[in-house]
Amino acid sequence: MSTLPDFEGWAIFAKVAQRGSFSRAAEELGLAKTTVSKAVARLEARMRTNLFQRTTRKLTLTESGRQSLARATRILSDGAAIEADIIEETVSPRGLVRLAALSAMGIEIIAPALPEFLERFPDIEVDLVLTDNQVDIVAEGFDAAVQLEGSGASTLRSTRLWTLRRPLVAAPSLIERLGMPQGPEDLTRYPAVVASHIPDAMEWTFAHQNDAGGAPHHAEPISVRVQPRYRANHADAMIPALVNGVGIGVIAEYFITPHLKDGRLIELLPEWSVPPRPIYLVTPPGRARPARVRVLLDFLQEKLAHEVLVNQERRQG
Structure with missing residues (x-):
């Protein structure tokens, strides 16, 4: 067995798990479906276990696949962050950011602020998903989530953004x-x-x-x-x-x-x-973040801090 891990295979595995489909993963990665399938098969042969259970209608993770997903996602996100940081030296941040947010906060604060962000960063696309359920950001392929609870998983990163006063x-x-x-x-x-x-x-x-x-x-x-x-x-x-x-x-x-x-x-x-209810920003494991994600998170923190000041001034006024 090679002493060098199959980093490409693990990154492809993470993308397939996030998208729940070999075809969708291949399309997003810009690869042929056969290349994606062979990469996962190569991993399974190397590990001597199946990572997915396949049926004609559904693709689900096995127990081995579930145990591997968080670390595989870190390989994928860290690799993307390395490339993004290098590209950022010569061009502005670019690419897609998938963000999940509480419905109420998404409608009242995040959605109205996004046009300013998109104007500031014309090469970034945002996919905002509003939900009142706690999302699994790794399994569902989100770059970040704004939610009421911090991360319950030790591999995820949680940052307290705001505290909601509730009169x-x-x-x-x-x-x-x-x-x-x-x-x-x-x-x-x-x-x-x-x-x-x-x-x-x-x-x-x-x-x-x-x-x-x-x-x-x-x-x-x-x-x-x-x-x-x-x-x-x-x-x-x-x-x-x-x-x-x-x-x-x-x-x-x-x-x-x-x-x-x-x-x-x-x-x-x-x-x-x-x-009061704390609001958290939760992101996938790994220290490195792609530039497109980092600038969006910085922008959201700036906007939320502004909302806090506005509400304080309104109360005092």
Whole structure:
């Protein structure tokens, strides 16, 4: 057996696994399908095990294939990054970036910002996929994902981008009808508008805020289980119900800042806070990133930092 690993074979294997097809992998790599098939067969002969289970309709990884995928993906991404960094010395970053993002954030922040990015980098293409499910960035072939949780896999890289403040809000009409709550315990008597795609959406936990930097009034958080009157799996679909007094709700601040400013919504129990939700940027394993991916990630961090400042100024204003 050769002492030099079959780097080309492993890179081709990773691309086939990402695309779930020899034909699609060959098309993306600019190779003949037979070349791709032979590379995977060569690996399987070398490893003396199958990496894929093949049927006429479906291509799935075997256990050996699943165990190999993360490291094979690193070979593919590191090789692409090496070439991209060299090319970047003479030309601008170029190529396709596949980005997965939370639907709400993708619609409100990322999608509106992308035209500026594409104008700044005319040789880069972006494939933005919006989802409220946690994606497997390696298996699904994404360059990065913006999501609510960090990486559970030790081989992936997670960077905390932003923290979402989530105030408790209601329409003035609802408060006129039911009265102002005096503490979290009162919330059980109010109808609620909840985010159905968030785990434990009907149980809200509150911590008391410090008074002028002093000790909190309540050392222990208070959890309440609310009664949903309306559920939706997207923040934009929750806002009309909140504004029209259907119920109280906990929702990310950047969705409702204009409604708080014009008085269509008011913040309830401002001395209490629901734990903020961190937003993470997750990328595949390996230290090297292609230039096209690196500049997009830098751009997103810049935009998210700007959103934080804008929201702070709006609250103070």
